[in-house]
Amino acid sequence: MKTSLDRLLHARTGPMTSAMVLRPADFGLGRVPARLNPAATTRSICGFCSTGCALQIHLNDLGEAINLSADPTYPINLGMACPKGWEALAPLAAPDRATAPLLRNTATGALAPVSWERALAALTSNFKRIQQEAGPHAVAVLSTGQIVTEEMALLGALAKFGMGLLHVDSNTRQCMATSHVAYKQSFGFDAPPFTYADFEESDALIFIGANPCIAHPIMWQRVMMNRRNPDIVIIDPRATETAQAATLHVSLRPKSDLTLLYGLAHLLVIRGTIKRDFIAAHTSGFEEFSAFVREFTPAHVSAETGVPVATLERLAEIIGTRERVSLWWTMGVNQSHEATRTAQAIINLALMTGNIGRPGTGANSITGQCNAMGSRLFGNATSLLGGYDFSNAEHRSKVAGIIGLPPSVIPERTGYAYDQILDAIDRGEIRGLWVIATNTAHSWINQSRAREIFGKLDFLVVQDMYTTTETAKMADLVLPAAGWGEKEGTLINSERRLGVVKKVVRAPGQALSDFAIFRLVADAWGCGEFFQAWRSPEAAFQILKDLSRGQPCDFSGIRDYAQIDGAGGIQWPFPESIRSRSDLGENRERRLFSNGKFFTPDTRARFFFDPPRPMAEPPNKDYPFLLMTGRGSSAQWHTGSRTDKSAVLRKLAPTVLTVEIHPDDAAELSIAPGDNVTIRSRRGHAKAVAVVTSTVQRRQIFLPMHFAAVNRLTFASFDPHSRQPGYKACAVAVSRA
Numbered sequence: 001m002k003t004s005l006d007r008l009l010h011a012r013t014g015p016m017t018s019a020m021v022l023r024p025a026d027f028g029l030g031r032v033p034a035r036l037n038p039a040a041t042t043r044s045i046c047g048f049c050s051t052g053c054a055l056q057i058h059l060n061d062l063g064e065a066i067n068l069s070a071d072p073t074y075p076i077n078l079g080m081a082c083p084k085g086w087e088a089l090a091p092l093a094a095p096d097r098a099t100a101p102l103l104r105n106t107a108t109g110a111l112a113p114v115s116w117e118r119a120l121a122a123l124t125s126n127f128k129r130i131q132q133e134a135g136p137h138a139v140a141v142l143s144t145g146q147i148v149t150e151e152m153a154l155l156g157a158l159a160k161f162g163m164g165l166l167h168v169d170s171n172t173r174q175c176m177a178t179s180h181v182a183y184k185q186s187f188g189f190d191a192p193p194f195t196y197a198d199f200e201e202s203d204a205l206i207f208i209g210a211n212p213c214i215a216h217p218i219m220w221q222r223v224m225m226n227r228r229n230p231d232i233v234i235i236d237p238r239a240t241e242t243a244q245a246a247t248l249h250v251s252l253r254p255k256s257d258l259t260l261l262y263g264l265a266h267l268l269v270i271r272g273t274i275k276r277d278f279i280a281a282h283t284s285g286f287e288e289f290s291a292f293v294r295e296f297t298p299a300h301v302s303a304e305t306g307v308p309v310a311t312l313e314r315l316a317e318i319i320g321t322r323e324r325v326s327l328w329w330t331m332g333v334n335q336s337h338e339a340t341r342t343a344q345a346i347i348n349l350a351l352m353t354g355n356i357g358r359p360g361t362g363a364n365s366i367t368g369q370c371n372a373m374g375s376r377l378f379g380n381a382t383s384l385l386g387g388y389d390f391s392n393a394e395h396r397s398k399v400a401g402i403i404g405l406p407p408s409v410i411p412e413r414t415g416y417a418y419d420q421i422l423d424a425i426d427r428g429e430i431r432g433l434w435v436i437a438t439n440t441a442h443s444w445i446n447q448s449r450a451r452e453i454f455g456k457l458d459f460l461v462v463q464d465m466y467t468t469t470e471t472a473k474m475a476d477l478v479l480p481a482a483g484w485g486e487k488e489g490t491l492i493n494s495e496r497r498l499g500v501v502k503k504v505v506r507a508p509g510q511a512l513s514d515f516a517i518f519r520l521v522a523d524a525w526g527c528g529e530f531f532q533a534w535r536s537p538e539a540a541f542q543i544l545k546d547l548s549r550g551q552p553c554d555f556s557g558i559r560d561y562a563q564i565d566g567a568g569g570i571q572w573p574f575p576e577s578i579r580s581r582s583d584l585g586e587n588r589e590r591r592l593f594s595n596g597k598f599f600t601p602d603t604r605a606r607f608f609f610d611p612p613r614p615m616a617e618p619p620n621k622d623y624p625f626l627l628m629t630g631r632g633s634s635a636q637w638h639t640g641s642r643t644d645k646s647a648v649l650r651k652l653a654p655t656v657l658t659v660e661i662h663p664d665d666a667a668e669l670s671i672a673p674g675d676n677v678t679i680r681s682r683r684g685h686a687k688a689v690a691v692v693t694s695t696v697q698r699r700q701i702f703l704p705m706h707f708a709a710v711n712r713l714t715f716a717s718f719d720p721h722s723r724q725p726g727y728k729a730c731a732v733a734v735s736r737a
Contacts, residue, residue, distance in 0.1 A: 040059050041056050041057065041058050041059065042056075042057050042059065042502055042504065043055070043056060043057070043071055043074070043500075043502075043565060044057050044485065044500070044501050044502045044504065045370075045491050045493075045499035045500060045501050045569075046081070046084070046085045046088055046370065046484075047088065047146065047370050047483075047484030047485070047491070047501060048082075048084045048085065048088070048370055048637050048642075049082075049084070049215070049216060049368065049369065049370060049637070050216070050366065050367035050368055050369060050370055050371075050372060050373070050493050050494040051076060051077070051216055051218045051219055051493060051494065052076050052370070052491060052493025052494070052495075052497055052499050052569065053070065053071075053074070053076055053077035053080070053081055053082075053085050053218055054070075054071035054073075054074030054076065054077060054499065054568070054569075055068045055069070055070060055071060055081065055085055055088060056068060056069045056070070056071045057485070057502070057504045059504060063504075064504065064505060064506065065089055065485060065504035065505050067089070068085075068086070068088060068089060069081075069086075070085065070086075073568065074568050074569070075196075075568045075569065075588060075589065076196060076218070076493070076495075076497070076569065077218045080218050080221050081218070082217040082218060082634050083634055083635040083648070083649055083652055084634070084635065084637055084643060084649065086648075087643075087646040087648050087649050088484065088485065089485060089505070090645055090646035090647070090648070090649070091465075091483065091642035091643070091645040091646060092483055092484075092485055092486065092505055093645075094466065094645035096466050096467055096468040096645075097465060097466060097467075097480070097508045097509075097511065098464060098465060098466060098467045098472070098478055098479075098480035098481065098511060099480055099508045099509025099510060099511055100113040100114075100480060100509055100510045101113065101114050101115070101116055101118070101119030101477070101478065101479055101480060101510070102114070102467065102475075102477070102478040102480075103118065103119060103122055103476070103477050104475070104476045104477070111467070111475070111478060116510060116512075116520065119477060119479060120520055120521065120524040121524065122476075122477050123434075123461055123477060123479075123521065123524070124521070124524045124525050126432065126458070126459040126476075126477075127139045127163070127432050127434075127459065128525075130431045130432040130458055130459065131164070131432075133431075134429075134431050136164045136165075136166075137164075137165065137166045137167055137415070137429075137430075138429065138430055138431050138432060139163070139165050139430070139431070139432035139433070139434070140165060140167035140168065140169075140415075140416070140421045140424070140425075140430045140432070140433050140434070141155070141159045141165055141167070141168040141169070141433070141434045141435075141436070142169060142170065142171070142418065142421065142433065142434070142435045142436070142438060142440060143155055143156075143168070143169070143170035143171070143375070143379060143381075143436045143437070143438065144170055144171050144172075144369070144375070144436055144437035144438045145170060145171060145172040145175070145176070145368070145369030145370065145371050145372035145374075145375045146369055146370060146371065146437045146438070147371065147436070147437050147489075147514050148371065148374070148487070148488070148489025148490055148491060148501055148514075148515075148537065149371060149374035149377075149378050149489060149490045149491065149492060149498075149541075149544065150489045150490065150515060150537040150538075150540040150541055150544065151489060151513070151514040151515045151518065151537070152170075152371070152374055152375055152378050152379045152380075153378040153379075153380065153385055153540060153543075153544055153547075154515060154518045154519070154531065154534055154540060155168075155379075155380075155436065155514070155518050156168060156378070156379050156380020156381065156385065157380060157385065157403065157530075157531070157534075158518050158521065158522050158525075158527070158530075158531065159380070159434075160380055160410070160411055160415075161403070161405055161409045161410060161527075161530065162409075162522055162525060162527035162530050162531070163525055163527065164409075165415075166411050166413075166415040166416075167415035167416040167420075167421050167424070167430065168379075168380060168381050168415055169381045169382075169415070169416065169417055169418045169421060170375050170379050170381055170418075170438070171369075171418070171438040171440075171443065172369065172372045172375040172376060172379065172381075173381075173417055173418040173419075173722075173723060173724060173725075174335075174418070174443065174444075174724065174725060174727075175331060175334060175335075175367070175368035175369060175372055175724075176334065176365070176367055176368060176369075176372040176373075176375075176376060177334075177382070177417075177719075177722040177723060177724040178333065178334040178335075178336075178339040178340050178343050178719060178721075178722040178724045179192070179329075179334060179343060179365035179367070180376045180382060180722070181340050181382075181721050181722040182340050182343035182344045182347060182365075182608075182722075183347075183365070185340075185344065185606065185608055185721075186344055186347045186351075186605055186606050186607075186608060187347075187593075187598045187599055187600070187605055188552075188598050188599030188600035188601070188605075189387060189551075189552040189553070189599035190376050190377070190383075190387065191496075191552055191553075191592055191599060192364060192365050192367075192373075192494060192495065192496060192592075193356060193357065193362045193363070193364065193591055193592040193593050194326070194362040194364040194495055194591055195495050195571065195589045195590060195591050196219065196222050196494075196495050196589075197359065197589045198326050198359065198360050198361065198362055198364070198591065199219060199222035199223045199225070199226060199326075200222055200223075200225050200226045200227070200228075200360075201226070201228065201324060201359040201360035202226065202228065202230050202324050202325065202326040202360035202361070203228055203230050203231070203322040203323050203324045203325065203360065204230055204231040204232075204233065204318050204319065204322040204324070204325045204326070205223060205226075205230055205231070205232050205233070205325075205326050205328065206233045206235065206315075206318075206319065206325065206326070206327045206328065207232075207233065207234050207235065207236075207242060207246075207328045207329070208235045208236075208257060208261075208327065208328070208329040208332065208333055208342075208346060209235070209236060209257065209329055209330060209331065209332015209333040209334075209728075210234075210236075210242070210328055210329055210330040210331075210332060210333075210366060211236070211240040211241060211242045211243075211330075211332075211630060211631065212242055212328075212330075212366070213240070213241035213242040213245065213634075214240070214241055214242070214631050214632070214633065214634050215330065215331075215366075215630075215631045215634075216330075216366060217634050219366065219494075220242065228324075228360075230247075231247050231248065231318050231322065232245070232246045232247045232248070233246060233247065233248045233249075233250060233315060233318065234246040234248070234249050234250065235250045235252060235257065235260065236249070236250075236251070236252075236332060237251060237252060237253065237254045237628065237696075237697060237700060238251075238628060238630075238660075238695055238696055238697075238700075238702055239251065239694070239695040239696075240630075240695070248311075248314065248315070248318075250307055250311060250315060251306075251307075251697065252305040252306055252307050253304075253305055253306045254615075254626055254628060254700065254728065254729050255336060255337070255338075255615045255728070255729050256304055256305040256306070256612075257305075257332075257333065257336075257342055257345075258338055258341060258342045258345055258612045259296065259301055259304045259305055259612050260301060260305045260307060260312075261342065261345035261346060261348075261349065262292075262293045262296040262301070262345060262609070262612070263293075263296040263297070263298065263300070263301030263305075263312060264312070264315060264316050264319060264349060265289070265290075265293045265296070265345070265348060265349060265352065266293040266294065266296040266297065266298075266301075267298065267312065267313065267316035267320075268316055268319065268320050268349070268352060268353065269290050269293065269352075271316065271317075271320055273316075273319075273320025273321060273353070274320070274352045274353055275352070275353055275354030278351075278354035278596070279351065279352060279354075281596060282351075282596040282597070282598070282603075282604055282605060283351050283352075283604050283605045283606070283607060284602070284604045284605075284606055284607070285606050285607035285608070286351075286352065286607050288607070289348060289352075289607040289609050292609050293609075298312050298313065304612075319349060319353060319355075320353065323360075324355070324358065324359065324360030324361050325350075325353060325355045325360075325361060326355070326360055326361050326362050326364055327346050327349060327350055327355070327362070327363050327364065328364045328365075328366055329342075329343060329346055329364075329365055329366070330365070330366040330368070331368065331630065331631075331727075331728070332630070332728060333346070334365075334722075334724055335724060335725060335726055335727040335728050336719060336724075336726045336728060336729075337613065337615060337616050337717040337718070337719060337726045337729075338610075338612065338613050338719060339719040339721075339722060339724050339726070340608075340719050340720075340721035340722050341608065341609060341610045341721075343365065344607075344608040344609065345609065346363050347363040347605075347608075348607050348608075348609065349363070350362060350363035351363075351605050351607065356593050356605075357591065357592065357593035357594040357595070357596060358591075358594070359591070362591065365494075366494050367493065367494040370491050370493070371491045371492060373492040373493065373494065373496065374490070374491060374492040377492070377548075377553055378544060378547075381414070381415075382414060383414075384396065384399055384410070385399055385403075385544075385547050386399065386544070386547035386548050386551050386553065387551050387552065387553055388547075388551075390410070390411055390412060390413055390414050391412060391413055393407075393412075396410040396412070399547065402543065402546045402547055403530075403533075403543065403547075404530075404533060405530055409530075417723035418444075418723065419716070419718055419723055419725065420723070421433075422444070422450060422453050425453050425454070425456055425457060426453045426456065428456070430457075431457060431458040431459070432457065432458055432459045432460075432461075433454075433457055433459075433460050433461070434461045434463070435460070435461065435462045435463065435464075435471055435475075436463045436464075436481075436514065437463065437464060437465075437481065437514065438471070439464075439469045439470060439471045439472075439638075439639045439641055440454070440471050441454060441469075441470035441471040441473075441474060442469065442470045442471070442639040442708050442711065443638065443639050443711065444711065444725075445711060445714045445715070445716045445725040445726075445727055446683050446711065446712075446714055446715065446716040447684075447708070447711035447712050447714075448683060448684055448712055449683070449716070451470075451474070454471075454474050455474070457476075459476050459477070460474060460475045460476050460477070461475060461476065461477045461478075461479065462474075462475035462477070462478050462479070463478075463479040463481050463514065463517060464478065464479075464480075464481055464641075465480075465481055465482070465483045465511070465641075465642075466641055468641075469639070469641050470639075470708065479517055480508075480509065480510060480511035480512070481511060481512065481513070481514050481517065482507035482511050482512060482513045482514070483507075483642075484501060485501075485502075485503070485504050485505045486503055486505050486506070486507040486511070486513065487501070487503050487507075487513035487514070487515065487537070488500070488501055488502050488503045488537050488538070488561075489501050489515070489537040489541075490537075490541060490561070490564065492572070493569075495571060496553075496571045496572045497569040497570065497571045498555060498558070498564050498569060498570050498571075498572065499564065499569045500561045500564050500565045513537075515536075515537055515540070519531065519534065538560065538561055541560075541561070545558065548572070549575070549576075552573060552599045553572045553573060554572065554573045554574070554575040555570065555572045555573065555574045555575075556574075556575055556576050557574045557575050557576040557577065557578055558570055558574055567588070568588065571589075571590050593605075615717075615726075615729050616715060616717035616726070617682075617715045617717070617729070617730045617731045618731060619699065619731045620731060622733065623680070623681065623682070623731035623732055623733045624699060624731075624733065625665075625679075625699055625700065625701050625731070625732050625733065625734050626699060626700045626701070626729055626730070626731065626732070627679070627681070627700075627701055627702075627703060627713060627714075627729070627730050627731070627732045628696070628700060628701070628702045628703075628728055628729065629702070629703050629704070629705045629710055629714065629727050629728060630702065630704065630705060630728070631704065631705065631706075632653070632654060632658075632704025632705070632706055633652065633653040633654065633704070633706075634652075635648075635649040635652035635653040636649070636653045636704070636706045637706075638705075638706065639706065639708070640706050640707075653706075654704070656688075656689055657686065657687070657688040657689070657703065657704070657707040657709055657710070658688055658689045658690075658691045658703075658704070659677055659679060659688035659689070659690055659691065659701050659702070659703055659734075660691045660693050660695055660696045660701060660702040660703075661677070661690055661691070661692055661693070661696065661701050661734065662692075662693070662694060662696050662697060662698045662699075662700070663692050663693070663694060664698055665698055665699065665734070666690065666692040669734060669735060669736065670736060671690050671692065671734075671736055672690070672692070673690060673691065673692045674689060674690060675689070675690045675736055675737070676688075676689060676690075676736070676737035677689070677690045677734060677735070677736060677737055678734070678735050678736075678737045679701065679703070679713060679732050679733070679734055680713075680732060680733045680734075680735075681712075681713040681714075681715070681730055681731065681732045681733075682715075682731070683712060683713060683714075683715070684712030684713055685712065685713075686703070686707075686709035686710060686712055686713055687709065687737055688703065688709075701732065701734060705727070711727075713730065713732060714727050714730055715729075715730035715731075
């Protein structure tokens with residue numbers, strides 16, 4: 001029985017029946033929703049980074065996007081956009097788009113187009129065969145922070161509850177797992193407390209391992225709008241673009257940040273510039289923490305970090321005496337061998353000085369991908385849908401009741417993390433893998449090993465916009481997916497704001513939204529009856545509202561997409577108690593913990609700490625340099641699978657890999673600017689063009705992460721709490737090529 005586009009995608013005519021079997025044609029290939037007004041402008045949230053900027057999409061008389069501009073009324077970007085946002089439509093028109101399912105021919109070894117029916121049969125038959133031969137958990141899923149929340153939730157429910165796949169993780173593990181764990185342990189829930197207004201309302205902004213000038217340009221523009229004459233402090237080994245614009249750059253030794261932060265806590269205690277009333281009323285564990293940091297004297301910390309004692313004293317004075325201090329971190333903290341405790345050391349500073357819950361304050365983690373926050377809450381990986389706990393029987397029963405499933409289908413434990421999935425493939429425990437909207441063969445740490453591991457799989461399915469990613473080229477089956485602008489749903493940004501993505505462009509050929517693909521897989525697998533209520537992204541959104549109800553992330557008060565769009569996005573929590581229009585206007589910018597109550601059982605925030613550990617691979621005589629990696633340009637995004645498709649962005653960003661090297665080191669090695677250089681680690685080598693600059697310290701080099709060669713070098717160390725890889729530090733040797 002065929003179902004109309006209106007029924008499947010927009011849920012206009014009531015519930016589906018179990019007799020309905022979905023076909024690819026049911027999802028309206030190539031159509032743009034008629035509800036968009038032709039020859040008009042509509043708003044959509046950018047699908048690159050976590051800032052969550054709004055773009056005005058300009059439509060022709062057929063309702064198709066022809067151009068875009070930054071939205072001047074949206075409370076996040078206020079008419080600004082970075083180069084990626086301005087070019088957001090360009091990647092959709094790339095010639096290497098996946099336009100039909102591709103199945104590898106066992107005789108020729110080549111990928112060849114097949115029908116959707118054949119592709120779905122190949123996926124289900126191969127994965128079920130693997131499960132029969134090697135057990136139900138021998139198939140795993142690696143997903144993304146780049147798809148909409150409704151798709152993430154459907155995938156997680158389909159994989160774990162419908163297909164019985166325990167091991168489901170996403171590339172959010174590479175960027176935000178640390179913040180998730182740190183907040184959950186310290187606050188009782190994964191709850192970034194801030195709003196972007198805090199950029200403008202702080203008396204001091206402390207950025208640790210963050211380069212917002214490049215990584216989050218619109219956030220940096222908000223910092224520049226601050227009229228309180230703030231101190232802007234950058235704690236980073238490298239003199240980044242942001243550091244060069246700061247009032248104080250604290251250039252410490254790489255991976256000594258945990259020692260530095262404990263040293264600052266020590267100084268705040270001995271100076272008496274802590275808020276003992278706040279600590280006593282709203283926290284637990286401070287006395288133990290205070291005793292722990294006694295040994296982190298200025299002399300000890302200076303010796304360990306390379307930061308002068310006078311600089312430590314100045315920084316402690318700023319944090320301890322300014323009325324409104326906000327502390328911000330991103331990948332320089334999260335991607336580390338001791339990342340979780342470093343993030344919690346930042347949280348500890350905010351708690352002990354009472355810098356939380358007030359305007360211009362907070363321990364504030366800046367998210368990486370556009371929907372990593374959605375992935376953290378609804379990806380069904382680390383936490384059960386809605387931030388619940390897999391190990392809690394009451395939570396499993398509640399989630400099952402909302403979705404309409406027997407509780408027995410919900411696993412009682414979390415599955416493997418990303419690195420553990422790869423290790424399980426390596427030892428033959430996992431033999432099938434489904435990769436969605438991520439490029440593991442390029443982005444995973446120690447890339448060569450990841451590619452070798454993928455070669456051991458019986459069957460690899462890659463679901464992506466493009467056929468040319470390094471991972472797609474290795475696949476046995478490629479499923480063509482629609483991209484941003486070709487589908488609808490919601491994204492949740494760094495400040496917990498939900499925004500709406502709209503379909504304004506036809507997906508090419510037979511490409512389908514990830515949501516539609518997941519529905520088709522559910523039917524082909526034989527569990528489609530579990531997901532009848534997930535008729536469309538907006539229907540799924542109503543389910544997510546119910547899952548959020550009563551949780552710290554409660555957004556049950558949101559009526560529908562139209563309300564989110566009309567309000568300029570809505571931050572969670574937004575329970576039904578504040579759903580009125582007047583309340584919405586008064587609560588457009590909302591931070592957490594203004595009442596000093598946290599999400600722990602006793603409502604108190606917790607102090608967490610552990611002794612610092614040495615980096616896993618320090619330099620030695622054979623590999624005397626320390627390699628740092630990071631974002632290289634505001635015109636580049638991750639592995640470049642989208643940004644490289646734009647001629648404009650290619651002109652704005654480097655086209656070849658460059659390496660920053662200190663002038664003294666360059667002179668010692670007879671390297672001149674523009675020379676070809678070879679960088680070697682114990683795992684591989686890379687060629688780069690020398691940029692001789694004092695932005696890096698002696699015996700340190702910097703490579704932008706966007707080039708495939710970089711992760712041939714990186715060392716696979718992991719934080720023990722978050723399982724996040726430490727991309728930022730490994731030992732290398734440098735020579736003229």
